[in-house]
Amino acid sequence: MKPEDLARSLPPVLAPVLLGVEAFPGFAARVRFRREGALDVFRAIHDLGFTHLAMIGGIDWVDHREVIYTVWSDEARTYLLLSTDVPADDPRVESAVPVWPSANWHEREAWELVGITFDHHPDLRHLLTPDGYAFHPLLRSFKIHEPEELEVKTRHV
Amino acid sequence: MSNATLYSVSYDLVHAVLFAIGSVLPAPLHGWIESDGLVTGLAVLVFGVILLAASMLNTILLIWWERKLLGRFMDRRGAMHVGYAGLLQNFADGFKLFRKDTVRPREADPLGFVTGPTAYMVTSMIMFGILPISSGWNSGALPLSLLLALAVFSFAPLFIFVSAWSSNNKYSLMGGMRSAAQMIAYEVPLLLAVVAVVIVAGSFDLTTIVYEQQNYWFWGPLFVALVVFVAGMLAEMERIPFDLPEAEAELVEGWNTEYGGMLFAFFMLADYLRALVGSILVVLLFLGGWTMPSWVPSVATSFPLAGIVWFMVKTYAVFGVFIWIRASLPRVRTDQLLRVGWNRMIPLSLLSVFLAAALVTVKCLPVFGCVPSPGI
C-alpha cells in the first residue's frame, strides 16, 4: 500500500484535519492529522482494515508533544503510523478506545509517563507508577540523575 | 509370639522390670511397686512411646521415600546430602521447623489456629495405634477396629476447616471449604468399598480380615472395590490429582497458607501419617496384610519379624504407586472432582458391594479358590 493510494482511499471529509500522508521508513505511510479530528481519522483508518492497534506512544519534543499510533492491517500485512501534535501546555487528545478497545492500557501508560490526557477515556488510572505519583517520567524535564523528593500515597482498596 | 500383642509384650516387659525392682525393696514399697495399677499404667505408657516412635520414624521414612522416588521420576536425585542417600534430610528439616518461630496473624483466632493443627495431628496418630502391623504388633482384639479407624480418619475435615477458618485468610477459607466438600464426597464411596471387603471377610476386625485372605488376597476378586478405595484414599489424603484444597498454583497451599514453624510441621507430618495409614489400610484390606501366599518359600517368611518386614515392604510399595500417580497426573478441578465423586465413584462402589455379595454366594472362584468362611 503506497502513501498516495492511502491518501486517495481516505474519505474527503477528513481533508481539513489531515496534515499529510507521507512515506515513512518501516511503515506503509505516516498519517499526520490535527488532534481536533482524531476520532474521525481513527474511524476512517479502522474502516480501511487497520483493525489491530499495536501501540500508542508519546514523544516529548519540549515545545510540543507528539502522540504516535501504530496500527496493523491483516489484509495489507503492513503497519501504519498515525501521528498528531499536541501543545505542551494543553496535552490532550481524544481517546481511541471507542475505535480500538485495545488502546485502553496504552493510553493509560502514555498519560502517566508522558503526561498526555486522553479525553473520554473510560478508566484513566495509574498503571506502571504508583497512585498519586505526581511526575511524568518520560518528559525531557525529568532528570533521572537528580533524585526527586517523592511523596507517594498508597491506595486503600 | 502368636497370641502376644504389642500391648501384652509391653505389659510383660514392665511387669518383669517392676517385679525385679520390687523384689529387692522393703515390704511397703514392695507391694506398692508391684501393684497392678502401676504396672498397667506404665505398660500403656511404654506402648504409647513405642507407637509414637514407630509412627514418627515411618512417617519420616515415607517422606524420604517420596522425595527419592519422585526425584527419580523427575530425572533428578532427590535428597542426597544429609546422611547416607539423604536419609537424615527430613530430620534436619524437622529440626529446622521445630526451631522456627510460630507466626500467628493478628486477626487470626488464637484458639482455633493452634488447636486445629494439633487435633489434626493427634487424630492422625490415634489411627496408627489401632492398625495391626503383624501378628505380634497389634493393639489387641478390637472387634470393630476397621470402623474405629475409618471413623477417626474422617475427623480430618473438621479440624482442617477449623484451622482454615481461624486463619482469617481468603485462600485458607476457600481451601478449607474445598477440603470439607471433597472429603465428605469421597467418604461415601470409600466406606462402600470397605463394606465389600467386610461382606467377604465377615468381620470388622482388621486382624480377622487379614487372616480371611489366606486363600487369596482380596485385590483380585474385589478389584472394583480396590480401585474405588484407592481413588477415595487419594482424595482423603489430598494428594495429586486430588490435592486441590492445597493447590499451590491458585490457593497458595490452601488451608495451611498462614501456618509456619512447628504448626506447619504438624500439618505436614499429619498428612504423611494419613498417607501411611492409607497405604496400610490398602495392604490390610486388599493385599493380605503381613501374610504371604503359600507358594513363597518358607525361608522368606519364617525369619524373625518376617511379618513386619513384609508388611512394610507392601506398604511402601503401595505408597510408591501413590507417588507414581503424583508424578504423572495433573490436578483436577473442584467441580470435576465432586462430579466424579458423586456420579461415578458411588455407582462403582455399589457395584463392588454387589460383586462382593455375589462372591459370597458363589463361595468358590475358578482361579482364586474358595472363601474361607461363609461371610456375614
Place this chain on the structure above:
Amino acid sequence: MSEMWLNMGPQHPMTHGLWNLRVHIDGEVIRDVDPEMGYLHRGIEKLSEDRHYNEVVTLMDRTCYVAGLAWEHLYILASEEALHIAPPERAQYLRVLCEEFQRIASHLMWYAAFVQDIGLMTPFLYGMRDRDLILDLFQSYTGARMTYEYMRVGGVRNDVPPGFTDRARQVLDWLEPRFVEYDQLTLGSDIFHKRCDNLGVLRANDCVTQGVTGPMLRSAGLKRDLRKDRPYAVYDQLDFEVALADTADVTGRYLVRLEEMRQSVRILRQVLDWLDRHPGPVMASQLPRWLGAPYAPVGREGYLLKRNYPKGVGFSAVEEPHGEALAYVVNEGGEHPYRVKFRSPVYANIAAARHYLVGYRVADIPPIMGSVDICVGEVDR
C-alpha cells in the same frame, strides 16, 4: 462465601512474576478481574535516553528475562534503522540463530511453568532440564546464561566458537524426540483435556479487538506471524510454517507453542547449515567511532557528541516468543537515543484478561494465565 475481591499477587505462584490480579469472585466463579501492574517498573525507556546506543542492549536483557536475545534483536533492528547502519549477512544469521534458540528456551520455560500450574510436576523438571542445554549453548558464545549483551549496533559482538554448529545440532537432535515426550505427558492425560479444553476461550475477532498477539492469536486460527508477514533479518530466506490451531483455548495455545518449537528446530537446522558454509565478518566495517565508546570520561561528557550525524527514526517489529514486539527509536543526532518506545506483547495480552477470565473458576486462573505466558519484565519495562 459471598462475593469478594481476592488479591492474587503481587506474590502468588500464579503470577510468574510480580503483579497483582485482583479477582472479583462469587463463590469460586470469576465475575470481574482487574490486573494491577507496575511492581517491576524500572523505567527502561527513560534509562535508554541516558545511555549510548550499545549500552541499551544491557537493558534489553532485563526487559524479558527469559527471552533476552529476542528483545536485543528487536532493539538492534530499530536502532540500526535509526542510525542508517547495515549489518553483515552472517551477523543477521547469527541473530536469527539467537532468536530461534531463545524462542525454544522461552517456550520450554513456559511449558515448565504451565504444567506446574495445572499440578503436573514431572514435566516441569523435564522442561527445565532441556532448557539448560540451550543455555549451555548460549553460554558457549555469549558468555552468559541469562543476560547476554551479545548484539551490537552493526552486527554481533563475536562469532560462534569452532565446533559450535555440531554441538548445536546435537542439542536439536536431543530436543526433537523430547517434544513427543512432552505431548505424551500432557495430551496423553484425560485430566489435562478436562482442565484445558474450552478454557480461556478468546476468539480471533476478540483477539484483534483487544490487541492480543502471538500464540494466543494463532491458537484462534488467525495466521499472523511477523516473521512471515513482514520478514526481518533473513527470515525471508528460511523455510518454515506458521503454527496454527483453531480452538482458541488453552489446549490450542499449548499446541501452537509445541509446534512453534518444532518449526524453530527446522529453522535452526537451516541456519546452522548456512553458518557452516559462509564464514565472514560479524560486524559492519564502517561504524561511527562514537558508537564504540561505552563511556564518556568524567568532565568531558560532550567530547563524543557528534555534530553532523544524520537524524533518523527506526522502527522494528519482531515476532518475540510471546507475540508481536515493536520498537520505535528516535535518533535526534545525539549520542543517546532521543526516545525509545517499546510495545510488549504480554502487556496487551494481560490487558485483555477480562475477556478470557470472566465466567471461569478460580481454579482455572493458573492454567489460563499460564497459557498467556507472562513475563512481567517486559510488561512493566
